[in-house]
Amino acid sequence: MRKNWFYKLLLSYLPALFIITLSLLLIAFLSINELTKKSSQKASQELSRNLMKLLDHTLGGFDAMMQYELLNNEKLKGFFRDTADNREYSDIVAAVALKELLANNPGIESVYLFRATDQMVLTPSTLKSFGQFDDRTFIGNRMSSPDIYRWTARALPMREGQGVVSLAKIADFKYNSLLVVNIKAQYLREMMLGMYDPEVTAVHLFDAEGHPILGANDQPNAQETAAKQKVGPDTATSAYTGWSVRNEPKGAPLLNLVSSLFYVWIAFGFVVIAAGIAWFVYLTKQNYRPVQTILKRIAEMRNETSPDEFEKEKDDFHLIESTIERLFGESITLQEQNKENIVYRKKHVFLHLLEAASDEEAEPLVLEAKRFGFAPQAGGAIMAIVEIDQFAEFVHQYNRDQYLLKNVLVMALKELAESKPFQLWPEWVGSQHLAVMFALQDATADEQDVQSMCEKLRHWVEHNLDFTVTIGLGFHVAELKRIPGSYRAAWTALQYKPSLGGNRIIDQEDLDGHSKEDLYRHLNDIRTLCQSFRAGESHWETALDELHRTLRSRLFAREELINVMNVLLYHLNKEIDEMSGPFLELWNSGVRQQLQESLKRHETADDLIGAFRTLLREAFQSMQELRESQSTGALIQNMKRMIDEHYADPNFSLGYIGDQFGLSGGYLSRLFKEAFGVRFVEYVTDVRTEHAKRLLAETDEAIQQIAAAVGYTNSLTFIRVFKKQTGITPGQYRKDAQQD
Template identity: 45%
Template sequence: MRNNWFYKLLLSYLPVFLIISSSILLMTYLSLIEMSKKSATRAHQALTQNVMLLIDQTLGGVNAFMQNEMLNNEHIKHFFDERFSEDRQYTDIQAAVALKKQLLNNSLIESIYLYRAPDLKILTPSTLTRIDFFADNKFIGLMLNSHSAYNWTLRTLPSQEAVPQNEVKVVSLTKKANLSNFSIMVVNVRIERLRELMESMTDTGMAFINLTDPDGNLIVSTETDAESGIPASKSGKILSSTHSDYTNWIISSGNRSGGIVELVSSLFYVWMAIALMSILAGLAWIIYISRRNYRPIETLMNRISGVRQMRNPDRMKDGIDEFELIETTIEDLLDESSMLQEQYKEASLFRKKHMFTSLMEGMHSDQNRNWEDELEQLGVSGPVSGSLVALVEIDQYDEFAGQYGSDQHLLKYVLSNVAKEVTVNHSFTVWTEWMDHSQMAILYVCSDHRGTELDVRACCETLRNWVANNLDFTITIGIGERTEGLRHVAESFRTAAANIGYKTSLGQNRIITTDQVMSRPKGELFKQLQCIRAVSQLFRAGDNGWETQFQEMYADLQGQLYTYDDLSNLMQVLIGHLQKDMAELPEDLNAVWHEGVHESLLTALESKKTLDDIHAAFHRILKDVFIRMNELRESKSNHQLVHHVKNYISENYHNPELSLTHLGEAFGMNTKSVSRSFREVFGVKFIEYITEVRMEKAEQLLLDTEETIQKIGQAVGYEQSLTFIRVFKKHTGETPGQYRKRAKTAHTGGANIEA
C-alpha cells in the first residue's frame, strides 16, 4: 500500500515537471529567435537603404551621362542640328560612332538610340533607319505623346532582327534633345545589370532583394531569372522596405524561406502563449493533484470538525483523538438517520409535484424510469395505453381567497380527493397536482383500452356537480384530448389549458371540451374595433345611440370565442378611446369623466372574469356617467339649439354646401356662435363632427353597397372624388378602395372560421 501511494504521487508530479521544463526551454528558444529576428530586421533595413542608394546613383549616373552627351558631344549635337543638313550623311556617321563609343564605355547600357523628328530618322550605334521600320517605334510614339515628365520605365525591349529572339527586359529613360521639334534620346538599361548590383550587396544564399514599381509589379529580384522572370526559389517573409524618391521604386528584402525555423518564428506569439498556458496548466495541475491527494483526509476531518463544533462546541478541544472524534460522529449519524427518513418523505412530495409539472411541460423523455416508479406507486404497474389531462379552475378565485383565507388549502385538499374518488368505478388511475393557486391538473392514466374520453367527461361532470351542490363556490373544467401513452401528455395539457381559457366567453361552472371550442367561431376583432369607435364617438356627442352600439358589440362577442386576455385587450381599447374622446370635451364635462370613471372601468375589468360580468359592469358605469353629463349639457341655454343643429347635419350631411355659413343662415345665428356652442356641448369642432358623420356614412356605403368610389363620395357631400379620397385616408389611414378590400377580406375570413 505504501509503495502504491508513492508511485501514485510520483506519476502525478513527474509529467508536470517535464511539461513545465519543456515549456521554459521553448520560451527561451523562442525569445532568442525573436531577438535574432529583430536584429535581422535592422540589418535588412540598412541593406535596402544601401541597395536603393546604389541603384539611384547608378541610374542617376546614366541620367547625367545622357544630359552631358546632349549638351557637350558635338557629334550628337550636330545630329539634331538642322544647320548640318547639307552634309547629313557624314554627320550621322559621326553621331553613330559616338553612340557606339559610349555604349562600349558603359557596361550598364543595353542599347541607345537617337530620334530626329524633322525627318523621322532613328540612329543606333549600327544603323540609321526611318521610324516606320524601327522595331521600338511604339515606345517612341508613347513617349512623344506623353504629357508627363520622363522617368525610368520598365518594359520589354522588342527584337531588332527579322527572326524574333528572346525578349529582353530593360528600364528605359528618355531625354528631349530639342524642345522645338520633339527629338529625343533613349537609353535602355538591362535589368540583369540591376540584378548584378543587388547581388553584389547581399548573400543570395541567405537573403533576397526585390525591386518593384509603385503598383507592386516586380522589376527584378535576386530570387528570379532576370530574363524570364520565373522565380528561382521560394522567397521568405519581407523584413524591410525602402522607397526611392528618384525612381519611385520600392526595394524590399528578407531572409530566404527558413523551413521549420521560419514557421516557428512566424508563430512566435502563438508558441509563447502555448508555452505560458502549459506552465499555468502545470501549476494548476500541481495544485489540483495536491488538493486531490489531501482531499479525502481534509474533507473527512473538516466535515466532522465543522459539524461537531457547530452542534457541540464544548466537545471540540485541542489535541482530541481523531479516531474518537470519528467514532462519536458515526454514532450521531445513526441517531439522525431516522430523522432524515422522515424528511425524505416530505421531500418526496415536492419531487412528485416537480415530476408531474415536468410531465405536463413535456420534459420527461430522459426520466422514463422515474415515471414508471411513480406510476407504480399510484397503482399502474403495466404499460400505459393512453392518458388524458383535465384542468380544474376555481371560479371567481379572488372572492374565494378572500372568503376562506387560510381554510382554502383544506378545501383544495378536499377537491383533490374528490377528483380521485369519483373515478373508483372506472378503469383510471388518477394523479392530481395543483399547478398554481387557482388551477388543479388531473392526469387520467389508462393501463388498458377500456378508458374513453366519455368516461373522463362523466367523471369531470360528477366532480363539478358535487362541488356546486356541496361547497360555496363553483369550478370550471377544461378537458384535453386523449393521447397514446405518456409521451404526448403535454399536448393534452396544453389543449385543456387552451379550452379553459375560453370560459370568459362560454361561461363558468361547466365542462369545456375541444368540440365545444371548435363549434364556435373565434373572435373577429375588425368589426369590434368599428363598434368601439362608434360607441366612443356617440358617447362623447351625448347621443343615446351609444347604448345600441354597445349592445350590438356585446351580442357579437356572445356569438364568438374570446380568451380573457383577448377580451381584456378589447375592453382596454374601448377605455382608451373613451379617455381620448372625453379629453376633447369642455372642462365641466371632462371633470365628470375624471371623477374616478377611468379607474372604475379598469377595476371592473380586473375583477370580472366573464363576458357577462364585464359587460354589466361597463354598462352600469358608462350609463351613470352619461346621465350626469347629459344633465349638465341640458342645463346650458344653447343645448336645445345645438341639438337641432346636430339633427340638421344628420339629415343634410350629403349637401356639399353644408358649412358654418349655411347653418348660420338656416338658424339665424352668427357663424362664430354656432361653432362655439357646438364645441361647448359636444367637445368637438364643427368641421370635425361633420367629417366624422360623412366618414361613418361612407364606411357604411363601402361595406353595404357596390357603388363606385365617386358615387359614394357624392352621396356623402364631396363633389370631387379626389377630395373624398384624401379626407377618407386622413380619417381612417387608408383609401376607400383599401378599406373596402380589407373589410371584405376580414368578412370572408370570419365566414370561413364560422363554416
C-alpha cells in the same frame, strides 16, 4: 400477550371498587330521596291550596249565579209571588227558566224551587207538593238549619249512588221559599283530576265536621270513609266552605320508613367507604412491587446503580417511559419525516413531469410516478386543468376558508372517480388551478369517460358550492412520458375561456370548431364608438353591442381580450380628457377607475363587456344630464339635430346654422368644440361617414350614389375622406362587411 398481572390487578381491585361504588350510590340515593321528600311536601302543600282554590272558585261561581238569578230572573221571581194572577202560567215560565239554567250550566245535576206559601216544589219537568217530593228531607233540614247557606255533600234520594253537592238559597224572606241547586260530584272530581295524577297522588276531601267526601264513585269508599282528617302542612282549609283538602303520594309509608333511617344508612355508607380506601392502600402496596423490580432493572441498563439517585426520581414511571421512547422515538420520527418527504416528493415529480421538455427528461420522472403507484396501463393518459371561476371574488369571499374549499374540491374529485376505469393524480399547480392526471387502466376507457367525469365534477361544484369551475382538457397520449404535451394543450384550452365562457368543459374540439381572427381590425369601430360616446350620441351602445357580437363569434385568448378592452379604455380616456372641466371631473370621479378594475375582476367577454356597458351607461346618463343642465345645452342639441337632418346637403355649413339661430359662426364653433370635444367640420364628417358605412353594408348602390346621398358631390372627395376616417376605401369596407 399474557395478561396474568392485568387479571390479578383487576380481580383485586374490583370487589373493593364495587362495594365503594354501591355505598356512594346508596348515599346519593338517600340524599336525593330526602331532597325529593322535601320537594314533594312543598308540592303537596301547593297542590292542596290550588285544589281548594279551584273548589272555592267553582262553588262560589255557582253561589253567585244563584244569587244573580234570584235577583234578576223575573221568571223565577214570578213563581214565588203570592199575588200571581195566572199561577199555572207562572209555574210553566219558571220551569222553562230552570231548564235554561240546567242547559247553560253542565255542572248542575238538578235544580228545583220550593214555594213555602202553598208547599209546592217545582222542577224543570214536574210540579209536586212537598209531601210527594223525594228530596223533602233535605228541604226540611235546610228550613230548620240555622246555617242554611252552607254547601252540603250528600247522595240524592231519587238517584241512588249519585253524589252531589247542594246549596239552598232563600228566595223569599217573608215565607222562606228556597232555590236548591245540586252540583254533580263527578263534575267537581273531574276538575280536580285535571290538576294531579291519581296513579301517583291520593287526594282526600273532608267537610267542615271532618267527614270524607267525594270518593271515586261520587261518594267516599270504605278506605276514604275510614280516613281521619289530619291537619298538617299538606292540608288546605277553605274559609268559604269549611272543607279541607289533604294529599299524599302513594307509597308514602315506605318512603317515610326509609327516610326515618336516613342518618343510619349514611353512617353505614361512610364506614364502608373508609374500609374500601384501606383495602385500596393495601392492594396498591402489593401491586407496586413488580414496578419496583422493573425500575431497578431499567436503572441498571442505564448505568444508574446509585440507590440515592434512584430514590430521588420524582416519577416512578419516568425511567420506563424514557426507555420506551428511546427505543421507538427515532423510528417514529423517521416514519413521519418519510411521510412528509413523500408528499413533497410526489408533488415535485408531478410538476417536473408536466414541465418536461422532452421524452428523455420525462422518462426518469415516469419511473418515479410508478413508484408512487401511478402507472397507466393499456389506455394511456389524459391531462385536465380545473380553474376556479371569478377567482378574485373567490379569494375575497373565502379569505380564510379557501384552502378548505379547495380540499373539498379534491375530495369530491376523488369520490367521483371511484369505481371508474381510470386512476387520477390531482395536484394544485397554482392558487387557482388544479391539474389532474388521468391514467386509463384498460382499453375500454377513452376520452369520453374522462370528459363525462369532468362534467360531473363541474355539475357537482355548481350545485353544492358557491362558486363554479372551468375545466380544460388536453389530448390523449399513449404513454405517460408524453403527458407534458397534453398538459400544455389543456392549458391552452383554458386560455380561450374568455371567448367560450366559464363553468364548462373546454376540449380540443371546441378550439377546432371556432375560427380565429385578428381582433385589431375593429380598432376603427372602437374609435368611432368612443367618439359617439363623447358626443352624447346614444348609438355608442349599439356599436358596443356590435363589438360584443364580434367577440362572441370569434375565438380569442384572454390576453387578446384584455388588449382589445385596453384599447377601448384608452380611446375613452383620450376622448374624455379633451372635454371641458365638469365632464372630465365626472369621468375621473370613479368611472375611469371602475373600468380599470373590471379588467382585473372579470374573466369572460360576456362578463367584462356587460360590466363596461353598465358603467358607461351610467356615465353617459350623467353626462347627458350635465349637458342639459348647462345654459347652452339646448342650443348645442339643436345644432346636433340640424346636423342629423341636413348632413346630406352639400351646401350645409356652420354659417347656415348661424343664420338659423342669429349667431356668429365663430361663437357656435367654440360652443360645439367645448360640448363635444371636436370641431364642427369633423363632427359632420363623422356623421356622413357613419351613414356611408350603413349604405355600403346594407345596399348595392354605386359609390357615386352613396357619395351624393351623404352630401358629397364629388365621389373622389368622398373616397378620400372615407379612407382617412376608416383606414380603408369604401369598396374594401363593403367587401369586408359582406364577408362578415
